[in-house]
Amino acid sequence: MTERAQAQQIGVAYEFDTSYPTPEATRMALEDAAFARAVTAYRFWYPTISVDAMFQGNRAIGIHDNKTMGIASTGPRQIGFTLNSDTPYGMACLDLSHGPMVVEIPAGPYIGMMDDHNFRWIADLGIPGPNEGKGDTYLVIPPGYDAPIPDGYRPARSATVLVMLAVRVLPIGADIDKALSALREVKVYPLAAGEAERLDFRDITDADLDASPLQLEANLGFWQRLHEVLDAEPVIEEFRPMYGLLSALGIEPGKPFPTDEATCALLERAARTGRDQMLVSAFASDRPDRIAWPDRAWEWAGLVPDNGDFETPNGLDLEARDRWFAQAIVSSPAMFRRQAGKGSLYWLAVRDADGVFLDGAHSYTLDIPQPVPGTLFWSVTIYDAETRSQIQTDQDKAALRSMFELRDVDASAPIRLHFGPEAPAGAEDRWIKTVPGRGWFTYLRIYGPEQPAFDGTWKPADIHRAR
Numbered sequence: 001m002t003e004r005a006q007a008q009q010i011g012v013a014y015e016f017d018t019s020y021p022t023p024e025a026t027r028m029a030l031e032d033a034a035f036a037r038a039v040t041a042y043r044f045w046y047p048t049i050s051v052d053a054m055f056q057g058n059r060a061i062g063i064h065d066n067k068t069m070g071i072a073s074t075g076p077r078q079i080g081f082t083l084n085s086d087t088p089y090g091m092a093c094l095d096l097s098h099g100p101m102v103v104e105i106p107a108g109p110y111i112g113m114m115d116d117h118n119f120r121w122i123a124d125l126g127i128p129g130p131n132e133g134k135g136d137t138y139l140v141i142p143p144g145y146d147a148p149i150p151d152g153y154r155p156a157r158s159a160t161v162l163v164m165l166a167v168r169v170l171p172i173g174a175d176i177d178k179a180l181s182a183l184r185e186v187k188v189y190p191l192a193a194g195e196a197e198r199l200d201f202r203d204i205t206d207a208d209l210d211a212s213p214l215q216l217e218a219n220l221g222f223w224q225r226l227h228e229v230l231d232a233e234p235v236i237e238e239f240r241p242m243y244g245l246l247s248a249l250g251i252e253p254g255k256p257f258p259t260d261e262a263t264c265a266l267l268e269r270a271a272r273t274g275r276d277q278m279l280v281s282a283f284a285s286d287r288p289d290r291i292a293w294p295d296r297a298w299e300w301a302g303l304v305p306d307n308g309d310f311e312t313p314n315g316l317d318l319e320a321r322d323r324w325f326a327q328a329i330v331s332s333p334a335m336f337r338r339q340a341g342k343g344s345l346y347w348l349a350v351r352d353a354d355g356v357f358l359d360g361a362h363s364y365t366l367d368i369p370q371p372v373p374g375t376l377f378w379s380v381t382i383y384d385a386e387t388r389s390q391i392q393t394d395q396d397k398a399a400l401r402s403m404f405e406l407r408d409v410d411a412s413a414p415i416r417l418h419f420g421p422e423a424p425a426g427a428e429d430r431w432i433k434t435v436p437g438r439g440w441f442t443y444l445r446i447y448g449p450e451q452p453a454f455d456g457t458w459k460p461a462d463i464h465r466a467r
Helices: 003-009 023-060 176-183 220-232 237-248 261-283 318-327
Strands: 068-072 089-095 101-105 110-116 121-126 136-141 154-157 162-169 187-190 200-203 344-349 364-368 374-384 399-401 415-420 431-433 440-449
Touching: 023 089, 023 162, 023 220, 023 237, 023 261, 023 318, 068 176, 101 110, 101 121, 101 162, 121 136, 121 154, 121 162, 162 176, 220 237, 220 261, 261 318, 364 374
Parallel strands: 068 200, 136 154, 415 431
Antiparallel strands: 068 089, 089 162, 101 136, 101 187, 110 121, 110 162, 344 440, 364 415, 374 399, 374 440
C-alpha cells in the first residue's frame, strides 16, 4: 500500500504529489491546524473567562474590587453556573496590585475558598480550611511579593493579581437572616491600610445578576476579553504551552488583538465548537468513572477527588476540568472530597431512568430514601441546561431543601419529589416547575455526608418520567 493510500485509509484528506502537499492540501492543513489550536486554547482558557465574568457581573451591579463584598441568599434571579440556594454566599474580587490583602474568617459554620484569575485553587477557608472552622486570618499575597510575612497570618499566595474570594455560611436552624449576618462578620482589608479600609457589604439577594460567561462564550468576545485579561496578569509558567497556542493565533500580551477577517472568523467558529465540546463533556461524557452507582443514571459532577486543580499522578485531567467548568464555578479540593464527614457531595442527573435527557415539557418523579446520610442537610436543585443556572419560571423557585421545603418529611419512608410544567395534585410543596422546550438537569447535594453515601448502602432512585 502506498503512503498516500495509507493516509486515505485513516481519514487524512490532504492530497500529496511526489510526497509534497498540493497547494490546496497546504491551505486545508494550515486552516485545520489553526482551528485545532484555537479549540484547544478555548477549552483550556475557559475557566479564566468564567471567573472574570464573575468579576464583571459583580462590578456591573456596584460590587467593586477591594471595596465591597456582595452577599446573597441566591435564587433563580442570580445567573451563575450551578449556584445553589442552600447557603448564603459572600463574594468579592481582591485586587492585589497595591499589596497583600487580609481575610479574617471568624470561628463558626463558614465554608469558603480563594481562587486565582484562572480559577486555580489558592486556599480553603472555614470548616474545610486548615483550622477546621475555629477561625483564621489569611494574608493573600500577590505574585512577586517577597517582603517578610508578619506574624499571625496564614500566607495564601496567588499567581495572579486578581483573586476571587467566596465564603458561605451554613444556615443552622434554617435561619437565613442569621447566616447573612454572619457573613458580615468576615473582615477583608488591605494589609497596608488596616481595618480602616475594610470592605463594605451589600445584600444583593433581590438583585438581578449575571455572573456567567454566557454572553461571551460562543463569539469573538471570548477572545477579546481573554486578551485583556492576559495583558493585565503576569505569565503563569506552567501555562507557557497554552500561551504558545494563543501566540500562533495572533493573540499575545502586549500586542494588538488581531482584526483580520479570516482570523476573526476562525476564532468565532472555534469558540462555538469549543463551547459545544465542553457541553458534551459535561452532559454526555462516556467516561466510566463518572458513574456514581452502577445501577443508576446518577453521575459524579467532579471527577478528580481531593484536588482543586484537576491534577492526577499522570498529569492534568483536562476532560474532567472541561466537564466541571462547563457546568459549575469555583474549584477547591474540599468540593471534590469523597470522605465521610467531610465537606459536601455533588451528584449530577441529566437523564431519566430510560437514559433520555430530561425535558421541561414532561413531568418526572424522584424518590429519595430516608434518612439521607448527611449530618448537616441535603437538597435537590434544578438547572436550565442552556444557562447552567437555576431554572427561571413564575414559581421563582429551583430547589427542594431538607432544612426548608422538606424539613417536616417522614424520615422513615422515601420522599417523592416532582418536576414538570404542571403542579402535581396534593404535592405542590414538593414540586419544581420546568419550562417546555428547555432541557434541565439537577444536582443532588449532601452536606456532611456519612458512610452510606459512599458504600452504596444508600442511593437515590433514578428520575422517572410520569406516564
